[in-house]
Amino acid sequence: MANISRRSALTVIAASGAALATRRAGAQAMAGRAIYPVAVPVYQTQFIADRIGYFKEAGLDCKLLQGGSGVKTREIIASSQGDIGIGDVTHPMQLTNHGRAARVLLPVDTRSNSVMFIIRKDLKDQGINSLEAFTQWKRPDGRKPIVSVSSLGGTNHVWSSYYMETMGLDDKVTWIGTGNVDTMLGALKSKQVDILVSSLSLLTDAQKNGWGELLFDGTDEAIWNKHIGGKVPVTGHFTLQATIDKDPAKMQAYVTALWRAAQWIKAHKADEVYDAIEPYVGSTSRESNMLEIASIQKVADYDGRVDAASFARGEKVWFREMTGIKPLKIADVINSTLIEAARKAYPG
Incomplete structure (x- = not known):
């Protein structure tokens, strides 16, 4: 029997997931766009949801697009040219402050790995x-x-x-x-x-x-x-409240796929994660990406919830003169409904 590399095996897994999703969703697949800022592993939940086939299994025909920066990603989401973005949680706060109500749907970490x-x-x-x-x-x-x-x-x-x-x-x-x-x-x-x-x-x-x-x-x-004082949600998937209101089933599909991706990452080693996301992070070496993926695993949020204490720790960073963000309540920032439904469908 021929030897199959781990990367080839992951490709087969992704293809199998895609084929299954095609049979499930058929012509009813929902077209969408997920936006990530730059080509680094911290945005790996989107990459995994795409590569392993979770977007397709959720009934999404989703294209991943690189925004070029966190601010540009925010602008794309604000203009409704993308369904869901990933970046610093201050981005949806900025949108809300400027009259475009936005929500964090799924936090991905508990402290920053990029400072x-x-x-x-x-x-x-x-x-x-x-x-x-x-x-x-x-x-x-x-x-x-x-x-x-x-x-x-x-x-x-x-x-x-x-x-x-x-x-x-x-x-x-x-x-x-x-x-x-x-x-x-x-x-x-x-x-x-x-x-x-x-x-x-x-x-x-x-x-x-x-x-x-x-x-x-x-x-x-x-x-x-x-x-900082402890755990804080730094990075998260976010969207406009209007996008949720327009098509809640579609946004539930996104959150469910991304939740499954987070659980896949939790269960796999750094080299397996790298082999899956390599097409998205090829600007830096395998060695560099492997080290970063390992460091992300130390700060990752595999629970998907934001409690009052972690939100309070973040307030001194988010709501200050440098950011220009006026204070918001946790309910004005976090949408917990979609992630709770995903957790019930796919317990971690």
């Missing part, structure tokens, strides 16, 4: 070994050092800026958005930016290529607990 401060290697080699020392350094033209995030107002920016605020350093740097994986790493490589705030996969590639080194790890549990 690693990656400093240019040449600056680290000069002896800059803390954020305080970094903010005292000036660029050759005398300007403040530049900190890059994927997008201003996105996950990296929201949480890294909070760390800097608590240290009294936020006004001593210039923040810029540099987009997707390739452009973020390119900006660090070319020294257009001095620190890149991102995740473990980008740190690993930056170190391997001699472009950057870790300066401050905001994903570390001890550091997170010191500044």
Whole structure:
């Protein structure tokens, strides 16, 4: 019997799921679009729901589209060009504050895995070994050092800026958005930016290529607990309330598929997850992605619920001058109805 690689086996599994779904849904499959910001593993629940066939089994003919950043993903959802997005939970809060009521449907983590401060290697080699020392350094033209995030107002920016605020350093740097994986790493490589705030996969590639080194790890549990205080929903799937109202059955299908994807991830090893999502995260190496997937498993939310205590911890980060978000109640942010129905249909 011929040997079959794990990747081939996963492809067969996905194809089988798709075939089954086609028989179930037939011509009644609901067309849809799921939006993810950039090509990194933190958005893996959407990737798994697509690759393993859960979207199709739920009766969805779903296309995954890359938004380019968290803010752009939010704009796509706001314009109803996408059914469901994934990103920082402040995105639906921003929409609600601006008259487009939106809801988090399914949180995917309990702390951020993408607030690693990656400093240019040449600056680290000069002896800059803390954020305080970094903010005292000036660029050759005398300007403040530049900190890059994927997008201003996105996950990296929201949480890294909070760390800097608590240290009294936020006004001593210039923040810029540099987009997707390739452009973020390119900006660090070319020294257009001095620190890149991102995740473990980008740190690993930056170190391997001699472009950057870790300066401050905001994903570390001890550091997170010191500044944040414990579990907080950071990233989640979200949509407009109007989209739920328009087609609740369709949105239930999304949430059910994504819940199943989260449970699949929980039951599989990092290499199996990587083999499934590789087509979506090919901009960084297998080694880098494997390390990041393993780190995500440590912070993942496999329960799908947001309690009052975790919401309260997040309030000091979400509702401040930097974000411009006016305070909201948990009921104004979280829709728990769809995830509870998914949990009943497919107990974790």
